Amino acid sequence: MHFNTIYFSLLSVAMTLSCKPEKKTIPETQPHDTIKTHISSTKEHDSLTKSKKIPVIDTTAVLMAFKKASQTEQFGKDLYFNLKDELSGSIFDSERPILIGDLNGDHLEDAIMPFSIEGRDGGNNWDAHYAVFINKNGQLKYQYSFDRGADLAETQTFFKSIKDGVVEGMIEPGFHVQEGESTPVNYIYKNNRLVEVTPPSKAK
Numbered sequence: 001m002h003f004n005t006i007y008f009s010l011l012s013v014a015m016t017l018s019c020k021p022e023k024k025t026i027p028e029t030q031p032h033d034t035i036k037t038h039i040s041s042t043k044e045h046d047s048l049t050k051s052k053k054i055p056v057i058d059t060t061a062v063l064m065a066f067k068k069a070s071q072t073e074q075f076g077k078d079l080y081f082n083l084k085d086e087l088s089g090s091i092f093d094s095e096r097p098i099l100i101g102d103l104n105g106d107h108l109e110d111a112i113m114p115f116s117i118e119g120r121d122g123g124n125n126w127d128a129h130y131a132v133f134i135n136k137n138g139q140l141k142y143q144y145s146f147d148r149g150a151d152l153a154e155t156q157t158f159f160k161s162i163k164d165g166v167v168e169g170m171i172e173p174g175f176h177v178q179e180g181e182s183t184p185v186n187y188i189y190k191n192n193r194l195v196e197v198t199p200p201s202k203a204k
Contacts, residue, residue, distance in 0.1 A: 054138040057109040061140060062098050065133055066113050069142035078145045079129065081117055091115050093128070101162025103189035108135035110189075112159060112167065114148070125151040130159060132194065146194050151175055157185065167194060 055061065069075050070091060076082050096114035103110040111133040118126040127150040133140040149156030154177055159169035167187040173180030187194040 054108065057100055057111060057135060057138075057140065059098050059100075062100065062111045062113050062133065065111070065140035065142065066115070066131055069131060069133075072142065075142065075145070079117060081120075090118050092118055096158065097160075099159055099162050099167070102165060103132075103162065103167070104134060105165055106135070108138075110135050110162075111140055112146075112162065114159075127151070128156065130194075132189070134189075143192055149174065155180070159187075165189070166197070 093115045098114070099112040100109050102108060113131045113133070114128070115131060116126050116128045128148045130146040130148055132143045132146060134143055148158065153174045155171050155174055157169060157171050159167050161168050165188060167189075169185050169187070171183045171185050173182070186197050188197050189195075
């Protein structure tokens with residue numbers, strides 16, 4: 001009888017030990033659904049990051065930005081121009097290229113678009129300008145218009161490229177000027193304006 005009591009006591013202890021759950025490491029105790037959800041969330045986050053790419057700045061984007069800018073009050077004040085008034089003139093320029101490049105050193109492409117205003121108040125004269133746009137998170141924002149000359153001006157400014165933050169161009173004799181020489185000119189974007197700087201070839 002004493003032997004049976006000891007036997008059943010040992011058997012009870014053995015059963016208790018065998019039924020006690022083993023300790024598991026943290027990764028083993030983490031539910032599979034939680035792990036799958038974490039991986040899924042990471043993939044979704046990566047996909048969203050990749051999809052939030054900055055829009056490409058091309059000729060179409062510049063033209064759209066210019067159209068939007070030309071209807072603003074600031075554009076009218078800069079150029080004494082009102083698109084709603086048919087007698088103010090028309091905007092046109094097909095001879096000069098649209099320039100795209102980084103103007104302010106933020107590694108985003110900005111733009112400079114040439115345009116002319118013709119037939120102001122029914123006249124035959126014209127004045128020419130460059131609209132300057134700065135890239136703000138993928139959107140071109142109009143800054144101001146640079147005066148590049150007019151029908152009766154003695155000289156006209158023509159930009160050719162944007163390279164390393166420098167706008168390279170030429171100053172040429174005016175439309176009605178018979179004599180004169182072309183001079184290289186460089187500009188940089190500073191304090192929201194294009195500022196002329198000395199070309200490297202002339203710097204001493």
